[in-house]
Amino acid sequence: MPDRSRTRDLSEVPDPDLLARIAQGELGALGVLYDRYERDVRRVVARLASSSADIDDVVQNTFLEVLRAAAGYDGRPNARPWLIGLGVTQIRRDRRSVSRLAARLAAWAREPASPPTSPEESAVTSARAARLRRAFEALSTKKREVVVLVTLEGLSGEEVARVLDVPVATVWTRLHHARKELSHAMSQEES
Amino acid sequence: MTHGPCKRGWEVEAFEDGRLSDRDRASFERHMEGCAHCRTATSRLRELGKLLESLPAGERTDLERRRARASLLARANETTIGRDGRRSSRWIALALVPAMALVLFLVARTWPRTPTGTVASTPTASVTAVAPTVAAPLFEVADVDHADYVAERADGVSRVALRSGSASFHVEHVKPGARFLVVVPDGEVEVRGTRFVVEVAAGRTRSVVVSEGVVAVRVSGFEGVLRAGERWPQSPAVSATAAPSAAPPPASPLSPSARTALGPAASETSPSPGSRFAEAMGAYTGGDYGEAERRFIAFARDFPTDTRVEDAMFLLADARARRGDGVGAREAARAYLRRFPGGLRAQEAARLANAPSPP
Ligand SMILES: [Zn+2]
Numbered sequence: 001m002p003d004r005s006r007t008r009d010l011s012e013v014p015d016p017d018l019l020a021r022i023a024q025g026e027l028g029a030l031g032v033l034y035d036r037y038e039r040d041v042r043r044v045v046a047r048l049a050s051s052s053a054d055i056d057d058v059v060q061n062t063f064l065e066v067l068r069a070a071a072g073y074d075g076r077p078n079a080r081p082w083l084i085g086l087g088v089t090q091i092r093r094d095r096r097s098v099s100r101l102a103a104r105l106a107a108w109a110r111e112p113a114s115p116p117t118s119p120e121e122s123a124v125t126s127a128r129a130a131r132l133r134r135a136f137e138a139l140s141t142k143k144r145e146v147v148v149l150v151t152l153e154g155l156s157g158e159e160v161a162r163v164l165d166v167p168v169a170t171v172w173t174r175l176h177h178a179r180k181e182l183s184h185a186m187s188q189e190e191s
Numbered sequence: 192m193t194h195g196p197c198k199r200g201w202e203v204e205a206f207e208d209g210r211l212s213d214r215d216r217a218s219f220e221r222h223m224e225g226c227a228h229c230r231t232a233t234s235r236l237r238e239l240g241k242l243l244e245s246l247p248a249g250e251r252t253d254l255e256r257r258r259a260r261a262s263l264l265a266r267a268n269e270t271t272i273g274r275d276g277r278r279s280s281r282w283i284a285l286a287l288v289p290a291m292a293l294v295l296f297l298v299a300r301t302w303p304r305t306p307t308g309t310v311a312s313t314p315t316a317s318v319t320a321v322a323p324t325v326a327a328p329l330f331e332v333a334d335v336d337h338a339d340y341v342a343e344r345a346d347g348v349s350r351v352a353l354r355s356g357s358a359s360f361h362v363e364h365v366k367p368g369a370r371f372l373v374v375v376p377d378g379e380v381e382v383r384g385t386r387f388v389v390e391v392a393a394g395r396t397r398s399v400v401v402s403e404g405v406v407a408v409r410v411s412g413f414e415g416v417l418r419a420g421e422r423w424p425q426s427p428a429v430s431a432t433a434a435p436s437a438a439p440p441p442a443s444p445l446s447p448s449a450r451t452a453l454g455p456a457a458s459e460t461s462p463s464p465g466s467r468f469a470e471a472m473g474a475y476t477g478g479d480y481g482e483a484e485r486r487f488i489a490f491a492r493d494f495p496t497d498t499r500v501e502d503a504m505f506l507l508a509d510a511r512a513r514r515g516d517g518v519g520a521r522e523a524a525r526a527y528l529r530r531f532p533g534g535l536r537a538q539e540a541a542r543l544a545n546a547p548s549p550p
Pocket of ligand 1: 200226229
């Protein structure tokens with residue numbers, strides 16, 4: 001932490017310094033961190049949280065958690081994997097809550113047979129996307145986690161292993177089985 | 192995703208996920224040139240990856256994002272400062288009240304690495320040792336004008352080193368044995384539970400304005416006590432117009448009559464937006480909402496592109512509400528929301544804008 005003084009423009013401040021400022025209670029720095037990574041965190045939450053989860057709520061809680069966790073930040077130049085890790089923790093916490101489970105069951109009962117599609121998508125593409133979405137939702141939570149973190153967010157095996165607290169080999173095994181299930185589901189529906 | 196008839200089929204995923212060594216990758220690339228099975232498996236894997244991108248990602252509009260950001264910062268502010276109902280200082284955007292334990296940890300971890308030459312965390316000789324059992328006072332710092340400061344709480348002492356710019360401070364009751372100090376380049380300001388604004392420019396303290404409580408000032412050879420409504424130096428025009436190289440304004444013996452030196456009589460012809468905003472802020476924190484209203488309006492009119500216009504417009508609405516002018520407050524809050532729909536104070540402004548009319 002070379003200089004902990006306030007400057008007017010925080011947008012150029014590197015991630016580790018930003019987190020050091022947040023640890024000292026500087027809310028402007030939290031705002032900048034939010035600007036940098038909110039989209040990434042939100043995307044992960046949208047894809048991994050249970051269907052009944054309040055995405056906004058989980059994202060907010062993730063950034064509020066930063067206030068507490070910032071002091072323990074390990075100083076890596078890019079805070080994105082760490083933040084995504086905090087997001088995954090919040091998603092798991094959210095999923096565990098009993099009321100969530102009840103709401104999830106209720107939502108499942110109400111859920112339409114096929115998700116809404118955008119007009120830009122061709123019929124074929126959207127049908128395939130809808131199938132993929134069903135197959136993805138049928139995956140176990142553990143498999144969905146590795147698919148999102150590795151395939152969609154591009155985190156390294158080591159980063160994902162740290163986020164999920166499993167050995168790196170487990171990440172690759174889970175991903176292999178997830179892909180197998182997804183491919184199988186897609187080919188089943190096609191035939 | 193079966194490995195199929197090719198023995199090297201398992202390498203398709205490893206290749207795509209980037210976990211092959213350079214040598215293995217080159218070798219597998221050569222293999223694929225001659226193996227239709229692995230080529231097909233690779234393109235299927237890529238197709239699956241592309242399809243996965245189509246999964247809903249919870250997109251939303253920029254306006255929604257700005258609103259969520261404002262709400263996050265408001266919640267973080269509450270978390271940091273606490274939900275003490277007695278606090279009336281919600282105008283503070285950038286509050287700085289680190290938890291005691293957290294700061295002790297950080298200081299211990301970072302002090303040895305602090306480069307020499309920074310004013311930052313150098314303890315001043317004037318700080319006397321206090322029993323570590325006394326909690327350092329809680330405080331809030333608000334950036335009034337390009338405040339460059341470092342804050343620390345440790346061993347019963349809260350210390351803010353203000354290097355330049357202007358900042359306003361709100362300090363909760365300082366317990367016996369605890370101290371709150373603002374260290375400025377040419378001295379220090381010690382506090383006993385109060386609100387005040389300090390302005391530093393060119394390595395020299397330009398002004399100290401007290402709106403609540405009592406402050407001991409030891410700056411530029413001056414030593415004395417300021418009470419609510421008093422300022423140093425006495426005339427705001429002197430501090431605002433003095434050349435940076437000029438000698439510090441003479442120390443003035445502060446009598447109860449000094450109170451009248453501040454307030455409506457204060458100069459509005461101060462040249463810099465910073466001092467103009469500080470003056471408006473001084474009136475606001477001093478509870479003179481009529482004067483604050485006048486000054487915030489003048490500030491927004493005279494410096495329409497200044498970043499503090501957002502604060503001025505919100506505080507105008509708040510000052511009116513505090514003065515009991517519900518209609519005026521709603522009008523000002525709506526003007527704020529039109530101009531800063533995703534502003535930091537959007538939530539509070541919306542509350543003011545929708546407040547029920549008084550009977
Ligand atoms: Zn092959």
